[in-house]
Amino acid sequence: MRVWGRTLLVALLLGGLALAQDGLGAQVYQQCAGCHQESGMGLPGIFPPLAGTLPRIAAAEGGRDYLIRVVLFGMMGPIESVNGSYNGQMPAWGGSFDDAQIAAVLNYVLTAWGNDALLPKGWEAIAPEEVQAARVEDLKPQEVLKLRPKVEFGE
Numbered sequence: 001m002r003v004w005g006r007t008l009l010v011a012l013l014l015g016g017l018a019l020a021q022d023g024l025g026a027q028v029y030q031q032c033a034g035c036h037q038e039s040g041m042g043l044p045g046i047f048p049p050l051a052g053t054l055p056r057i058a059a060a061e062g063g064r065d066y067l068i069r070v071v072l073f074g075m076m077g078p079i080e081s082v083n084g085s086y087n088g089q090m091p092a093w094g095g096s097f098d099d100a101q102i103a104a105v106l107n108y109v110l111t112a113w114g115n116d117a118l119l120p121k122g123w124e125a126i127a128p129e130e131v132q133a134a135r136v137e138d139l140k141p142q143e144v145l146k147l148r149p150k151v152e153f154g155e
C-alpha cells in the first residue's frame with residue numbers, strides 16, 4: 001500500500017512537472033506568436049513557418065545546434081523554407097529569457113502543431129544545460145545563418 005502510494009505521488013509530481021514545463025514553453029511562445037503566429041504557420045514571405053519545418057531541420061546534421069542558437073542569438077539573411085524564401089530578421093532572445101525559458105520554448109515549437117509526430121526517432125527534449133553551453137559562443141545573427149542546415153523541404 002505504502003509503496004503504491006508513494007509511486008502514485010511520484011507519478012503525479014512528475015506529471016505535474018512535465019505540464020508545468022509545457023506551460024512555460026507556451027507562455028514564452030506568446031513573444032513569438034506576433035510573427036510566427038499562434039498556428040506556427042508564420043506569414044508567407046515575411047515570417048517563416050515553424051509548423052512542419054522544424055522537425056526536418058532538427059533531423060538534419062547540425063540542426064539541433066542551429067535551433068538552439070537561432071533562438072539565443074537571432075538570425076539575419078536569406079533562407080529557403082517550405083513555402084518560399086525569406087530574408088528577414090529573427091530577434092535574439094538570449095537577453096530576454098533564461099536557459100530554462102529558451103529550452104522550454106524550443107521544446108514547445110518542436111512539439112506543437114503536430115511537429116512532435118515528425119521528429120526523428122529517439123529525439124530528446126532540449127535541456128537548459130545545452131542552452132547554457134551555447135550562450136558563451138555569443139554569435140552574431142549573420143553567423144547563425146551559416147549554421148542553418150540545408151534542408152530540402154519538398155511539399
Ligand code: HEC
Binds near residue numbers: 029048077091106
Ligand atoms: C519580429 C518577428 C519575430 C519574432 C517575434 C520571432 N521571430 Fe523567429 N524568425 C523571424 C524571422 C524573420 C525569421 C527568419 C530570419 C531570416 O530570414 O533570416 C525567424 C526564424 C526563426 C527560426 C528558424 C526557422 C528556420 O526555418 O530556420 C526559428 C526556430 C524561430 N524563428 C523561432 C522563434 C521563437 C521561438 C521566437 C520567440 C521566442 C521567435 N522566433 C520570435 C521573426 C521573428
